[in-house]
Amino acid sequence: MKRFVALFCALILTLPLLASCGTREDDKDKDSDGKTILKVAVLESAYGKKMWENVAAAYEADHTDVKIELTAEKNLEDVIGSKMKSGDYPDVVHLATGREAGLTETMIRENSLADLSDILDEKVFGEDVSVKDKLIEGFTDTAATHPYDDDSMYMAPMFYGPCGLFYNAGLFAQKNWTVPTTWDEMWELGQKAEAEGMALFTYPTAGYFDSLMFALLCETGGVDFYNDCMRYKEGVWEDKNAREALDIVARIASYTEPTTVANANNDNYLKNQQLILDNKALFMPSGTWVVGEMADAPRSEGFEWGFMALPAIDSDSDRYSYTYFEQIWVPENAKHKDEAKDFIAYLYTDKAVKIFAESGAIQPIQGVSEILEGENKLFYSIYDTGAKPVLGGFAATDPVEGVSMTDTLFGTVNSIVSGDKTVDEWQNAIKKANDSLRKALKK
Amino acid sequence: MTEFMRKHKGRRAFLSVCTIPALILFSVFMLYPTLNIFIISMYKWGGYSQHREFVGLDNFVKLFSDAKFWQSFQNTVLLIVIVTIVTMAMALLTAAVLTREKLRFKGFFRVVFYIPNILSAVVIAAIFSAVYDPSRGLLNTLLSFFTGGSAGQVLWLGDQKVVIYSIAIAMIWQAVGYYMVMYTASMSSVPESMYEAASLEGAGRVRQFFSITIPLIWTNIRTTLTFFIISSINISFLLVRAMTSGGPDGSTEVFLSYMYKQAYTNSSYGYGMAIGVLVFLFSFALSGIINLVTRRDSVDL
Numbered sequence: 001m002k003r004f005v006a007l008f009c010a011l012i013l014t015l016p017l018l019a020s021c022g023t024r025e026d027d028k029d030k031d032s033d034g035k036t037i038l039k040v041a042v043l044e045s046a047y048g049k050k051m052w053e054n055v056a057a058a059y060e061a062d063h064t065d066v067k068i069e070l071t072a073e074k075n076l077e078d079v080i081g082s083k084m085k086s087g088d089y090p091d092v093v094h095l096a097t098g099r100e101a102g103l104t105e106t107m108i109r110e111n112s113l114a115d116l117s118d119i120l121d122e123k124v125f126g127e128d129v130s131v132k133d134k135l136i137e138g139f140t141d142t143a144a145t146h147p148y149d150d151d152s153m154y155m156a157p158m159f160y161g162p163c164g165l166f167y168n169a170g171l172f173a174q175k176n177w178t179v180p181t182t183w184d185e186m187w188e189l190g191q192k193a194e195a196e197g198m199a200l201f202t203y204p205t206a207g208y209f210d211s212l213m214f215a216l217l218c219e220t221g222g223v224d225f226y227n228d229c230m231r232y233k234e235g236v237w238e239d240k241n242a243r244e245a246l247d248i249v250a251r252i253a254s255y256t257e258p259t260t261v262a263n264a265n266n267d268n269y270l271k272n273q274q275l276i277l278d279n280k281a282l283f284m285p286s287g288t289w290v291v292g293e294m295a296d297a298p299r300s301e302g303f304e305w306g307f308m309a310l311p312a313i314d315s316d317s318d319r320y321s322y323t324y325f326e327q328i329w330v331p332e333n334a335k336h337k338d339e340a341k342d343f344i345a346y347l348y349t350d351k352a353v354k355i356f357a358e359s360g361a362i363q364p365i366q367g368v369s370e371i372l373e374g375e376n377k378l379f380y381s382i383y384d385t386g387a388k389p390v391l392g393g394f395a396a397t398d399p400v401e402g403v404s405m406t407d408t409l410f411g412t413v414n415s416i417v418s419g420d421k422t423v424d425e426w427q428n429a430i431k432k433a434n435d436s437l438r439k440a441l442k443k
Numbered sequence: 444m445t446e447f448m449r450k451h452k453g454r455r456a457f458l459s460v461c462t463i464p465a466l467i468l469f470s471v472f473m474l475y476p477t478l479n480i481f482i483i484s485m486y487k488w489g490g491y492s493q494h495r496e497f498v499g500l501d502n503f504v505k506l507f508s509d510a511k512f513w514q515s516f517q518n519t520v521l522l523i524v525i526v527t528i529v530t531m532a533m534a535l536l537t538a539a540v541l542t543r544e545k546l547r548f549k550g551f552f553r554v555v556f557y558i559p560n561i562l563s564a565v566v567i568a569a570i571f572s573a574v575y576d577p578s579r580g581l582l583n584t585l586l587s588f589f590t591g592g593s594a595g596q597v598l599w600l601g602d603q604k605v606v607i608y609s610i611a612i613a614m615i616w617q618a619v620g621y622y623m624v625m626y627t628a629s630m631s632s633v634p635e636s637m638y639e640a641a642s643l644e645g646a647g648r649v650r651q652f653f654s655i656t657i658p659l660i661w662t663n664i665r666t667t668l669t670f671f672i673i674s675s676i677n678i679s680f681l682l683v684r685a686m687t688s689g690g691p692d693g694s695t696e697v698f699l700s701y702m703y704k705q706a707y708t709n710s711s712y713g714y715g716m717a718i719g720v721l722v723f724l725f726s727f728a729l730s731g732i733i734n735l736v737t738r739r740d741s742v743d744l
Binding site: 077081084085100101102103105106107109110111112205206258259260261262263264265266267268271333399400401402403404407411412414415418420421 | 487489490491492493494502505506509511512568569572575576577578596598599600601602603685686687688690691692693694704705707708709710711714
């Protein structure tokens with residue numbers, strides 16, 4: 001019996017070995033025609049997956065030696081995550097930061113992304129222009145593409161869109177209200193709206209305060225100050241500019257529609273967005289995707305989407321709008337890194353840009369505004385009409401257990417609205433998170 | 444060697460061979476993953492890459508000073524206590540009424556009580572989101588009917604002091620039916636003659652319930668209690684994830700939702716597994732304690 005137990009234990013211990021040998025067996029490099037198989041994994045977002053299928057087909061037509069194996073899923077992390085854990089990596093991944101599963105953040109924090117810098121100098125397929133010259137300036141020198149604050153690009157910019165405040169332009173016309181351009185005008189409007197039984201503000205979930213906060217920090221302290229905040233500089237949150245931004249958010253909180261907090265979760269956030277369509281609240285922070293998200297929702301008479309950058313601090317200071325963009329990247333452990341880079345460069349060809357734009361997915365390409373139609377024209381022209389763009393986000397750190405800047409900085413807004421926390425408590429918590437993350441900053 | 448011993452040996456070998464498949468399955472799907480979690484909990488690892496750094500018990504040390512973890516701990520314990528007490532009481536009561544009392548539509552009630560149990564957590568979350576809706580929800584509409592619409596709305600999922608109880612209500616609603624059916628089954632095996640004898644002695648219904656029904660189904664209650672407590676740790680995660688995502692501002696964070704946030708969103712897989720280890724030990728200890736305090740001499744008929 002003893003011998004039997006010993007044998008059994010030994011068998012168990014060898015199991016993981018066997019398992020790790022087994023996984024690579026069916027991994028095929030080339031298909032039966034000798035074509036290289038390029039595994040492309042993309043998030044199926046509101047734009048749909050048809051456009052990816054079309055682009056993949058176009059790429060295959062132009063590159064007869066490559067066969068693309070496309071994975072387009074809404075829960076992409078679940079599909080590729082377990083495979084990646086066992087060593088089977090896709091070659092190209094289109095998945096932005098800011099998702100709940102945090103796969104992209106984990107790849108950044110673990111230094112597991114391939115350097116994509118040479119894509120920038122590559123010529124766009126069939127065109128006499130390099131990728132760098134084709135992209136709109138400013139998109140390839142932010143923390144969202146260069147997470148380690150050096151000269152290397154690890155993520156390439158894909159679909160972008162301005163973020164700001166959305167409102168019902170029809171309502172403003174009916175009531176003869178002017179759209180506020182400074183925060184003081186905003187608060188005045190808040191009083192007027194209250195008299196009519198409307199709230200000034202709502203938000204889908206507290207996470208949507210990221211774009212608002214980033215633009216607000218630029219307004220109160222300037223772009224350099226914003227960058228200091230993103231690099232977790234010491235004492236930056238005790239600064240009066242930071243306090244001013246937090247106070248403005250607290251003031252926004254006091255004008256927030258009372259049921260907002262109860263619905264500010266992944267299950268019910270559409271109810272908050274509906275408040276704008278029903279004229280129960282005037283403004284909400286969001287990105288351009290909200291129009292598609294609410295396309296089938298019932299709306300008040302004369303409803304028309306309006307969109308603006310944040311109001312300015314005073315009449316002669318700048319207004320800012322955060323530019324959100326999704327990233328595409330290559331895992332360091334991918335098998336066909338060169339082909340992967342080539343594929344990414346192909347995504348900036350006129351052909352691909354057109355296919356994406358038809359589904360509403362806009363890339364930061366020079367002159368892209370010329371192919372825009374309808375509401376998109378209004379949204380993407382926000383920077384032509386005076387607002388300054390804000391790009392990037394928090395710098396990459398090693399993971400710090402139990403500390404999350406996004407939870408502390410944005411999640412707490414719910415408690416500010418409900419009155420469970422004061423601005424002082426909020427500021428202290430941010431300062432603490434800032435201190436622990438600074439120590440973990442990637443060198 | 445005698446004939447008897449040889450036979451005996453052959454029998455043992457046969458039994459060993461028979462248990463091998465079960466042992467292998469148990470080891471591969473239970474022992475090995477559990478062991479693995481204990482090992483990973485001692486690493487700093489994001490979950491996807493090849494970089495793993497051994498940090499010993501560092502993750503556990505950090506865990507003990509992590510205020511958000513303790514908040515999720517408190518919430519979980521609160522849910523376990525409230526939900527267990529209320530669910531068990533309601534399940535026993537409804538089971539007793541359905542077996543002992545002469546009611547019409549007994550079968551119908553049984554089905555109605557049981558239905559929530561076959562719904563998935565996502566459906567339950569959707570139902571309760573509609574019930575708790577601050578402006579059009581069932582609860583607030585009902586309340587305004589009594590208060591004449593003058594009182595302010597209750598934010599069932601927005602008020603940080605209320606929201607954890609809102610989750611508890613959904614959990615109770617979900618669980619009562621299942622346990623009711625379990626108890627009905629064991630209650631109907633209690634012989635009718637005992638109740639007859641008791642009522643001849645002058646014992647009322649309440650007395651009968653506590654002195655006959657409960658002691659006679661005690662073994663069943665014990666088993667279900669342990670089972671229920673372990674499963675509420677899971678169900679609370681499913682409901683929290685679907686209903687509030689742990690919010691507002693962490694006020695409904697439970698063990699497993701916090702573990703998920705740390706292991707994935709915060710790229711601290713090792714730390715997440717350390718939480719997993721604590722949850723494992725906690726559930727183990729809790730079941731042990733429950734087993735101990737509910738030990739009674741079994742009543743045999």
